[in-house]
Amino acid sequence: MTSDETRIRLADLGVGAGAFARGRHNAITDVPGVRVGHATVHSDRLHTGVTAIVPMALGAGRRSLPAGLAVGNGYGKLVGATQVEELGALETPVLLTSTLSVFRVADALLGHMLDQPGYEHSTTLNPVVGETNDGFLSDIRSRPLGVAHVKEALDTAAAGPVEEGSVGAGAGTVALGFKGGIGTSSRAVPVGDDTCTVGALVQSNFSGTLSIAGVPMPAEELICAPPAEPIGNSCMIVVATDAPLDARQLTRGARRAIFALRGVGSDFSQGSGDYAIAFSVGTGMPPADADLSPLFHATLDAVEEALVNSILMATTQVHADGNSARAIPLDGVRARLAAAGVV
Template structure:
């Protein structure tokens, strides 16, 4: 769902952006040429899906984009990670999905790319597909996702506002004791003598104690039952920018994205697979490292807000066997932020 009348984003609660302004949609799609699409499955036994982050300029005429990877904890199945790290580039859209469906999704993405015009002679290609485990709310062993869902997510990809919460790869995830999901945010930031955009999209599914703008929001205080308190075991973060960074600089940016997890209360549990991929669609001269501090700061702010948005926008989901992940109650969140002086 898109956060609407019944749900809210962090900005809707009156929390400011920090040092740098939000983009027009406050989404990764504020970076020029970035589209996002979802394919979502909700039944009594399945809450799962695919989310696609699509750089539209990637194709037969531009086969790769510079990229960097940061691994906060490597307990995950990030397909394509070693080549991404070795060569510092992505060759395909980045897809997010459920742990045991990741290989079927990767195969479907590969098939999609090989069928594109200009790829007729291609004999090597590195699909990039990340995952988190949605088994608390979904029959993960059925591995229900594949070509149909990949093609649907890619076909649905668009610029503008991004659906958040219990959609796509976030349909069945749990974060910090609440229903988690997909979240996004962006910032406009100076890099050297020019202004650029950095945007983040997250798939939140990790444990810890939620903190919003420095205010603790423990799940045991806000939702019934302990069911989801320790569920959730990973996080995927995708960062895009139009600043013309090289792969080494993007890896530095990705590391800052992982740091942002602690800002919302992640406990970085041993079984958590925490990954960040940062890539650039920019062209032109690579900026000097001395001018990157604002971009690093903006990246952390955007990722932290995206993580919060993923929880604020998510809606309660239940599995037929009894597991329930509850949406965070927004009136209580508003009251606690106001009581702490964060909002009027």
Template structure:
């Protein structure tokens, strides 16, 4: 029986592509989004809060990924959802993919650089340990080339749906696999958010271009990682 709900709301500044002062999202849009919510695969790229974001010189968006990992002898799932809106130089598997080299047009520069990350797990961890998980989630941004620029409000929240009645908590020295899985899932989600995004033109004509997938494949092949 639920007695209270405590919503957590996050945001990033997508002013490069969006008219953020217009307050286009009102009660009607919120109700429609809640009614349309469903289980199943999560849409990625230019959807929802990712419609107006820019990342690493390309069009950013929503990305997701997950891992299954053993924590304290129990298989656990770690899922990551990201909204990418930050600067830097895209890297995949360590290979630099600069927007200024791969695009025929100028790279997009985000306004109010930020990345929002949500990590969900069923691992047997408490609030203090989840804080450590959230820290690792932000660390994963460096793997895809984030520069953590001044003004970049990058943050992560983490929660667990573990039922304490089913068993005790994991010890701190059992958390390294969970940390590694979190960083892997977040890094993949960040990459997915960019690769799934499409070229988008904002109301003032400013454009964020999609990653040119063929050129990315060429560079990765040349580097011997695919």
């Protein structure tokens, strides 16, 4: 079931970008060579899928990219996390999916990578797969995702605009009382003498009270019904940049991505798995730490907007047993932003 409203993004509401301009598509794909694909499953009992974030720089000629990991709360199943933390390196695309399908998806990603040219003799590889729990809207115990869905997400990964909302790994997620999902955003930011891009993609599935541009948007007031409650509160955040940051600097950036959750109203509950992975496709010498503050600021803004977009773009979904997560009513959002003088 979907909302009758045409979904829109935060920028379409007239909310400004902040200190730094949005990228061309306002998406993680504004970072050169980064692509995104989805495999989505919607039926009466399943709302689930896979989302792939694919840095095209990875391959036989460049086996890893510098990466950093931040854990806001470790109640999750992030496959490959310890090696990213230890080595500061990303060896595969980052896949997002449903909690109980994460291990099947990781195995399928591993198989895909081992089949690539140049990997014929590989005896170790670290697939990175994150998850949130879509069990409120999907029969999660059936573990329906596997090789075909991973192949679809990877094969359809593309540059340009990114489909958001109730798609891919966000098909069955719930955020801040509304239907959550996949969201993305980007910023162009000065780093030293260069202008770089930082982009974020999120899979939102967490509790709290939504705030947009500092304006409270309580679900129980906007939808006039009990808010949807996520199972296994979690959020996965992926940050990409073409600034040539090293792993230590990327870890610092990933921490800022976690901080952005509070800006939209996350309550960081006990059972929330909140993770951020940041990677760089840049080459050259890392910038001085003294030049990183604008990039950190831009990361906060991009992640916060991506989180809001994940809700604004999501459509109502209903499970056959009666659970439902409603799309946020856009007229109510407009009215509250206008009343607060934001737009």
